[in-house]
Amino acid sequence: MSVTHEVGTALAEGRPVVGLESTIFSHLGLPSPANVDALDRCLAAVRATGAVPAITAVLDGVARVGLEPTEHDRILGPAHKTADRDLPVALAQSWEVGATTVSASLRLCAAAGVQVFATGGIGGVHHGAEISGDVSADLPTIAKLPVVTVCAGAKSFLDLGRTIEWFETHGVPVLGWRTEMFPAFYAPASPFPVAHRVETADQVADIVGCQRTLGQLGGVIVAAPIPAEHALDWDELEAARRRALAEADSQGLAGPAVTPFVLGRLGDATGGRSIPANLALAENNARIGAEIAWALACDPRHTRGE
Ligand code: PSU
Ligand code: MN
Secondary structure (H helix, E strand, O other): OEEOHHHHHHHHOOOOEEEEOOHHHOOOOOOOOHHHHHHHHHHHHHHOOOOEEEEEEEEOOEEEEOOOHHHHHHHOOOOEEEOHHHHHHHHHOOOOEEEEOHHHHHHHHHHHOOOEEEOOOEOOEOOOHHHHOOEOOHHHHHHHOOOEEEEOOEOOOOOHHHHHHHHHHOOOOEEEEOOOEOOEOOEOOOOOEOOEEEOOHHHHHHHHHHHHHOOOOOOEEEEOOOOHHHOOOHHHHHHHHHHHHHHHHHOOOOHHHHHHHHHHHHHHHOOOOHHHHHHHHHHHHHHHHHHHHHHHHHOOHHHHOO
16 A cells, blocks of 8 residues: 555644545546546645545555545546455556545555545445345445545435434444434435534544544544535435436446446436536535544544543
8 A cells, every 4th residue: 555745744743634535536426527626626625724635546556545646637537446345456456547435445544544534425225225235335344444434425316214224233423514414415405314413523523532432443424415505406306316217227237337327317307417516515525524634633632532
């Protein structure tokens, strides 16, 4: 694994670092040129606070935490989707460009000592998972690794109710960022309540500290609603989601092919408003992640569990 000089120095000095995944910036997550915009805005949101961003990826068979600006182009194009289970293969077989999902990114963050990670939406329990068994590897990785994940809920077409149940079963605190309802990615609220509401980054840092004191070794979800001015309507999204999933099914799409397809259809159904919405929520999460990283860095007792 290779950590950039900037990220390594910040970690060694106890300064705030925010991990970012690379799948959302690749062709798997967002169409060009919105992906470039997303990358720039997430990096700028973290840097504006004085924290250091750390994009995770696999480049030329090396697991990377932090990229040099000259390397950004490499993750913006075609890439292998790299989840936690794929990481050892990506390294052993020297994948040229592996775009890390949440699960692989958390693995690299935890290995490097990055305590806060921000993304757009996490994976979750798919509709029909009782038949297909399709539950994202993001979930068990969040439960296992000591990293705070800031997200706007889960991907827009997942079964949010069952995703929340999964976190409860596996002891993951789901914290609503100034909200009582689990956010629904493009929409600020789903019909499903979160377990706890927090108002500030300090409160999140305190909860992380107490988790460590208790010997709980896993992560925390901070679920932040999309900024109001970019929010889309839940009912409209639900109808579009049902149509898109039925169409994906009739075309025989499965696995990694489903996300880009459904996101494309939601883009059509919302007259293109889903793209700026996606950028706004990713940027917002990066900024909140930086605030939490600052809160943890300013009081290192949180990390030691004192
Ligand atoms: N949310 C989106 N678009 C995406 C993803 C999430 O709106 O592309 C990516 C993230 O990288 C997440 C991954 O970790 O999808 C989960 O994929 P799966 O459902 O196959 O586990
Ligand atoms: Mn899956």
